[in-house]
Amino acid sequence: MPDFTVTPLTPSIGAEISGIDLAAPIDAATRERLSQALAEHLALVFHDQSLTPEQYLAAAETFGPPMRQHYSQHHMPGYPDIGLVWHRNGQAPAERWHTDHTNRERPPAATMLYGVEIPSAGGATSVASMRAAYAALPETERRRLERLRTVNSLDHDKTDTLAEDWAKYSAPIVHPMVRTHPVHGSKAVYFHITKTLNIEGMSPEESRSYLSDLLERMIQPEIVYTHKWRKGDVFVIDDRATMHRAHGDYDRRESRVLWRIIVEGDRPRLN
Numbered sequence: 001m002p003d004f005t006v007t008p009l010t011p012s013i014g015a016e017i018s019g020i021d022l023a024a025p026i027d028a029a030t031r032e033r034l035s036q037a038l039a040e041h042l043a044l045v046f047h048d049q050s051l052t053p054e055q056y057l058a059a060a061e062t063f064g065p066p067m068r069q070h071y072s073q074h075h076m077p078g079y080p081d082i083g084l085v086w087h088r089n090g091q092a093p094a095e096r097w098h099t100d101h102t103n104r105e106r107p108p109a110a111t112m113l114y115g116v117e118i119p120s121a122g123g124a125t126s127v128a129s130m131r132a133a134y135a136a137l138p139e140t141e142r143r144r145l146e147r148l149r150t151v152n153s154l155d156h157d158k159t160d161t162l163a164e165d166w167a168k169y170s171a172p173i174v175h176p177m178v179r180t181h182p183v184h185g186s187k188a189v190y191f192h193i194t195k196t197l198n199i200e201g202m203s204p205e206e207s208r209s210y211l212s213d214l215l216e217r218m219i220q221p222e223i224v225y226t227h228k229w230r231k232g233d234v235f236v237i238d239d240r241a242t243m244h245r246a247h248g249d250y251d252r253r254e255s256r257v258l259w260r261i262i263v264e265g266d267r268p269r270l271n
Contacts, residue, residue, distance in 0.1 A: 004030070006037050013129040013242070014225035015041035022049050022059040022234060031062045038063065038110065039183035042242050043127045043225055046234040049114065053079045056114055056259060063110045063236065064263030070101065070154065070169040073162055076259065085113070085246075085258040093248035097128065097215055099239045100262055102152045102192040105173055108239045109265030115233040117257035122250030126226040130188040131241045133218035134178060137189075145189060146270060148177040150207075151197045172197060179268040181241050188241035189218065190268055219243070229256075240265060 004019035015037060020030070038044055051059065053076060060066050066081040074091065076082040085091065100111050113125065134142060154161060154170040177199070179190040191211060199207040226247075227235050237244050239262075250256055 004033075006041070008041065009043075009045070010225050012132045012223045012225075013041065013127060014043045014045065014227075016045045016047070018047070020046060022046055023051050023055040026059065026062050034062050035183065038236060038238050039181060042129055042131065042238040043227075044236040045227060046236075047230060048232050049234050050232060051114060051234075053082055053259070056112075056261065057081060059234070060112055060261040060263055063112070064108075064265060066261050067101075067104070067106075067108065067264040069260070069262060070103070070165045071161065072165055073160060081261060083260040083262075085256075085260050087252060087256065093246040095245055095248050096193065097219055097243040097245050098192045098194065099130075099190065099243050100192075101239075102150070102175060102190075102195045103154050103169055103173055106264055106267050107175070108262040110263050111237045111239055111244070112261045112263070113233075113235045113237075114259040114261075115229045115231055115235075115257075116259055117255040118229045118231045119250040119254040119256050122247060123256045124226050124228045124247045125235060125244060126224050126247065127237050127242050127244040128219045129223045129241065130190065130218070130243055131181070131184075131186050132223040134187050134189045136220075136223075137218070142178070146176075146178045146187075149174050149200045150177055150191050151200060152192065152195045153197050155194045157194065174200070175268045176270045178270050179240065180271040182266050182269075184241070186241070187270070189214070190240070215243075229258075240268075 007016045069083045193211045198204045
């Protein structure tokens with residue numbers, strides 16, 4: 001593989017990777033550099049990619065083995081490890097801040113999105129550094145969060161979840177609210193507000209109120225990168241230390257089609 005460059009996009013999060021064709025095989029040294037770049041910058045942008053499903057799945061292996069997504073009604077036909085993000089199949093944009101698949105014992109290390117069809121305006125994806133969010137909290141609150149754990153399951157308010165997915169993926173899983181990044185070694189706030197049944201020792205209502213307040217206080221413009229999509233972009237998000245959200249501000253008469261792969265990570269731990 002040729003050498004590549006890493007250009008930071010903001011002081012706190014995001015970097016553009018240039019000089020890599022993700023359709024070509026990626027050697028071990030390049031994989032290691034990209035994994036390190038993701039751990040440092042938490043979101044990577046690759047422009048001008050042209051990928052078949054097979055090439056996209058192979059590229060995803062750089063960051064970990066693809067894991068099956070739990071909304072199987074949105075799987076790409078013939079490629080169940082690729083999810084289709086597309087409003088015309090009944091999906092609503094995920095506009096609340098979240099990190100993916102916290103209902104798994106080993107939640108994703110990363111979410112990858114490939115821009116296949118892009119609307120003429122709007123439809124961006126924002127990502128926030130929960131590493132920076134953690135660091136900005138008062139020390140007393142950081143210590144409190146380090147003692148808390150969330151109980152996670154599938155979203156109870158989604159009406160289109162298939163029975164087989166519910167049976168397979170809804171068993172409660174407990175994770176710490178602060179986790180240590182297995183590559184970078186830093187700490188980050190970690191939760192998914194709608195997959196949290198409750199915080200241990202708190203009622204569901206108290207938990208949701210506290211998490212909503214926490215999100216409002218933590219996610220400030222200086223820790224956010226907003227990706228304005230171009231066709232052919234691949235956007236890789238480190239789920240271990242970020243939250244992200246979609247922007248639904250686009251004309252629904254136009255298509256916004258992203259291919260999504262999530263790759264398996266480690267069980268969250270606070271070291």
